[in-house]
Structures are given as structure tokens and as C-alpha cells.
Amino acid sequence: MNKPNSNTEILSKKDIENVFHPNTNLVAHKDTGPFILERGDGIYVYDTDGKKYIEGMAGLWCNALGHGNMELAEAAMKQFEKFPYGNLFASKSHEPAIELSEKLVELSPFDDAKVFLGSSGSDANDTQIKLMWYLNNALGRKKKKKFLSRVQAYHGVTLATSSLTGLPTIHGNFDLPQDMFLHTDSPHYFMNHNDGETEAEFLGRIVANLEDLILREGPETIAAMFAEPLMGAGGVILPPNGYFEAIQPILSKYDIPLIDDEVICGFGRTGNVWGAETFGMQPQSLTVAKALSSSYLPISAVILSDEIYTPIAEKSGELGIFGHGYTYGGHPVSCAVALKTLEIYERDNILAHTNTVSPTFQQRLNKCLDHKLVGHTRGVGLIGAMEFVSQQDSNKPFQQKGKVGKLFMDLAKKEGLIVRAIGDIIAFCPPLIISDEQINDMFDIVDNVLDQTFKHSETQRLMQ
Numbered sequence: 130m131n132k133p134n135s136n137t138e139i140l141s142k143k144d145i146e147n148v149f150h151p152n153t154n155l156v157a158h159k160d161t162g163p164f165i166l167e168r169g170d171g172i173y174v175y176d177t178d179g180k181k182y183i184e185g186m187a188g189l190w191c192n193a194l195g196h197g198n199m200e201l202a203e204a205a206m207k208q209f210e211k212f213p214y215g216n217l218f219a220s221k222s223h224e225p226a227i228e229l230s231e232k233l234v235e236l237s238p239f240d241d242a243k244v245f246l247g248s249s250g251s252d253a254n255d256t257q258i259k260l261m262w263y264l265n266n267a268l269g270r271k272k273k274k275k276f277l278s279r280v281q282a283y284h285g286v287t288l289a290t291s292s293l294t295g296l297p298t299i300h301g302n303f304d305l306p307q308d309m310f311l312h313t314d315s316p317h318y319f320m321n322h323n324d325g326e327t328e329a330e331f332l333g334r335i336v337a338n339l340e341d342l343i344l345r346e347g348p349e350t351i352a353a354m355f356a357e358p359l360m361g362a363g364g365v366i367l368p369p370n371g372y373f374e375a376i377q378p379i380l381s382k383y384d385i386p387l388i389d390d391e392v393i394c395g396f397g398r399t400g401n402v403w404g405a406e407t408f409g410m411q412p413q414s415l416t417v418a419k420a421l422s423s424s425y426l427p428i429s430a431v432i433l434s435d436e437i438y439t440p441i442a443e444k445s446g447e448l449g450i451f452g453h454g455y456t457y458g459g460h461p462v463s464c465a466v467a468l469k470t471l472e473i474y475e476r477d478n479i480l481a482h483t484n485t486v487s488p489t490f491q492q493r494l495n496k497c498l499d500h501k502l503v504g505h506t507r508g509v510g511l512i513g514a515m516e517f518v519s520q521q522d523s524n525k526p527f528q529q530k531g532k533v534g535k536l537f538m539d540l541a542k543k544e545g546l547i548v549r550a551i552g553d554i555i556a557f558c559p560p561l562i563i564s565d566e567q568i569n570d571m572f573d574i575v576d577n578v579l580d581q582t583f584k585h586s587e588t589q590r591l592m593q
């Protein structure tokens with residue numbers, strides 16, 4: 130390699146030499162190098178060569194208020210000056226954690242609730258798992274320890290949550306999933322229905338499969354079911370109509386609480402504060418992260434209904450301690466930024482704004498269905514996806530899976546748009562502050578890139 134001279138080249142070389150990238154093809158990375166972003170402004174981000182991009186994914190589905198929000202920076206600075214670190218162990222507390230917990234209880238669907246603070250969606254879901262084990266030990270239900278989730282679910286990548294996640298790339302070579310994690314059907318009607326099967330028939334089939342699985346394993350062995358209201362990282366998969374209404378009575382029948390993973394959907398993404406409202410879920414516990422602080426600082430929370438909290442608390446009295454917690458759980462600066470984020474959502478009516486602009490987003494997305502490459506579009510609020518297929522009007526995938534999706538993502542990047550390819554699904558999840566005009570700019574690029582992708586896919590024979 131010639132001696133690097135631009136800042137981008139110098140950083141790329143150092144990156145390749147030193148950085149171990151998550152969720153990355155580490156072999157390809159040695160040749161392609163990193164995509165280095167330097168700064169952001171609203172829905173736009175800029176790379177180290179000054180090129181501007183629309184952040185069509187809000188980072189990792191998280192940066193709801195976009196970049197450059199000085200109020201969040203000031204909230205952090207103020208807290209840094211006053212009390213930059215504190216924890217919640219052994220009854221210690223501080224104002225930002227107290228105020229944030231009160232706010233989250235107020236927003237929650239529960240009359241009474243408690244908030245357990247963490248730093249990431251994964252650690253919060255890990256906490257959920259441990260809480261269910263603890264609960265069932267407290268209640269003397271020693272066998273009720275397994276968890277249900279779904280194929281294509283994403284609940285994190287810690288040792289336990291990787292098993293909850295239902296994606297092969299998260300399991301492969303890690304000796305996962307572990308035995309006590311059971312995956313029931315993905316609710317992805319478009320890809321998974323049988324020939325001629327209606328959505329209602331598909332729903333009936335997967336609901337029956339869920340009950341069969343519960344009975345096969347023994348309801349007395351199942352602690353809880355985790356579900357995202359819509360599945361984000363699995364490919365923006367919306368459940369069929371009536372899905373949660375159909376599974377909830379079964380879960381109740383077998384005394385299986387529903388844990389609602391709101392890490393992507395929470396705080397307005399689907400057009401309601403909670404994805405649970407959009408999809409008719411009635412959970413006993415919530416996991417939140419990402420948009421909680423608009424991702425300016427790491428923070429997550431488990432919001433637990435009192436029916437689950439109370440037996441846990443009583444048991445901890447017997448043991449003398451509730452033995453779980455993280456050094457950074459309830460970090461005061463993260464809490465202060467989260468509180469300010471929630472204040473801005475309310476003050477600036479971000480939810481109302483989402484519902485004002487989402488029709489443009491959804492219409493422009495649906496229009497992509499006219500393109501020969503696209504077999505399905507779907508979405509709600511300000512999240513959506515299009516799925517590429519080898520024959521329009523079919524759900525037939527390509528033989529070489531993921532190549533067309535990656536091609537689209539790379540071409541979009543050249544045109545100044547960041548999206549995420551999940552195999553041959555392209556996901557869109559822009560900051561919630563995006564305007565109508567910016568949505569149109571984004572989909573003008575999408576239309577152009579669809580044509581380019583089609584042309585290149587034909588030339589490279591990727592379309593079979």
C-alpha cells in the first residue's frame with residue numbers, strides 16, 4: 130500500500146490495524162476498510178472527506194432527535210459538573226435516577242411499576258431473564274425457567290440474550306442458542322406463508338404452533354415470552370393483524386408473562402409512545418433503551434409491573450439483598466440526558482410530528498412496490514422496509530442471498546443515503562425529527578438507487 134496521506138487514509142489504516150468491529154465481515158473489512166463518520170447535524174451525517182449523508186437508519190434505530198441537539202449536550206454538561214458519577218447500590222440514589230424513574234412509571238402502561246436502570250438493551254433483557262428466574266424461585270416454581278422468543282427476533286447479544294435472539298448469525302460458532310431458549314415461528318407472513326394461505330390462516334397456524342410448543346415443553350417449565358412489538362433487526366417484520374390478541378390468551382392460560390421489548394419501538398417510533406399500543410400488546414414488563422436518550426448516552430431500563438416486582442422484593446428481604454446491578458446502571462449523566470430527551474419529546478410534540486410526516490414516509494415506501502426488484506414493502510410510523518425478490522409478485526428469494534441487498538446499500542451510500550441491508554431486506558428508520566421534504570429527498574435517492582441496483586444485479590447475474 131502506498132503511504133497514506135489524507136486523514137481518511139491515515140484513520141482507515143489505523144482502524145484496520147487496531148479495531149475489532151462488531152457485526153462486521155472481518156475478512157472483507159481488511160480490504161474495504163471502515164466508513165468513518167465525523168460529525169452530524171439533524172438528520173445528516175458527514176464523513177471524514179466532508180461527504181454528506183441522510184442518516185436513514187438513525188444510527189442503529191436510536192438517534193431519534195438527530196445530531197447536534199445542544200439541549201442534550203447542555204443537560205449532560207450540567208450533570209457532569211454537578212455529580213458525574215453515582216450509583217444505586219445499597220439504597221444510594223440521586224436526583225436524575227429518581228426523576229427519570231418517576232417519568233418512566235408515568236409513561237408506562239402499568240398503574241404501579243418499578244424501574245431498573247442499565248446501560249444497553251442487551252443488559253436490560255438480561256436483567257429481565259434473571260428477574261423471571263428470581264420471581265419463580267420466590268414463588269416456589271422451581272421448574273419455570275425457560276424462555277420463549279421467535280425466529281428472527283432480536284433481543285441482544287449478551288450470553289443469555291443472544292439465545293433469545295432468533296438470528297443464525299448471532300448463534301453460529303458461538304455454541305448458541307442454549308437449551309432453555311425456545312423459538313417459535315416468526316410472524317413474517319410475506320416470506321413464511323404456505324402457497325395460497327391467507328394471513329388469517331397463517332396466523333391460526335403459528336398461534337397453534339406456539340401452543341403446541343408450550344404443551345410439548347410443559348407450561349410449568351416456561352418462565353416468560355419475549356416479543357418486540359414489530360421485529361426490527363430481523364427485517365422490520367410487522368405481526369399479522371390480531372397477532373398479539375391471539376397469543377395473549379394462550380400465554381395467560383399457561384401463566385406465561387409477556388415481556389415487551391420496546392428497545393426500537395419505544396418513544397414514538399410506531400406512532401404511539403409504545404409499540405405495544407400500536408399492536409395491541411398487554412405486557413407485564415417493558416425493556417427500553419435507544420430513543421430513551423436519543424442514544425446520546427448509553428442507558429436502558431426495565432419497567433416492571435408491581436405484580437412481578439412485589440414477590441421479587443419480598444424474596445430479597447429474606448435473602449438480605451437483591452443481588453443484581455451494574456456499575457453504570459442509573460448513571461447520573463445518562464439519566465439527565467434521558468430526562469431531557471423525554472422532556473423534548475413532550476414539549477416539541479415529537480409524537481404528533483411523527484404522525485404528521487409518517488403518511489409521506491409510508492406512501493413513498495409503498496410506491497417502491499412498483500419497482501421490479503421489490504416484492505414487499507411494510508411499515509408503520511417512521512419505520513419501514515422493502516424486501517427484494519427474484520420475481521416480482523412472488524416471495525421467491527434470490528439464490529445468492531443478501532447480494533442484492535448489499536449492492537443497494539453500497540449504491541445508496543454513494544448517493545448520500547445510509548440504510549441497512551438485512552439480507553435482501555432494506556430497512557429505513559430515520560430520526561423522528563425528519564421533515565416531509567427530507568423524506569421526499571430520501572426516497573428520491575431510493576428510487577434512483579433501485580434502478581441502479583436492478584441494472585447492476587442483471588449484469589452481475591444476481592437476479593436468479
Ligand SMILES: Cc1ncc(COP(=O)(O)O)c(C=O)c1O
Nearest residue numbers: 249250251283284285390392393
Ligand atoms: C429490540 C431490541 N432489543 C434489544 C437490543 C439490544 O440493544 P443493545 O444493542 O443496546 O444491547 C436491540 C438492539 O438493536 C433491539 O433492537
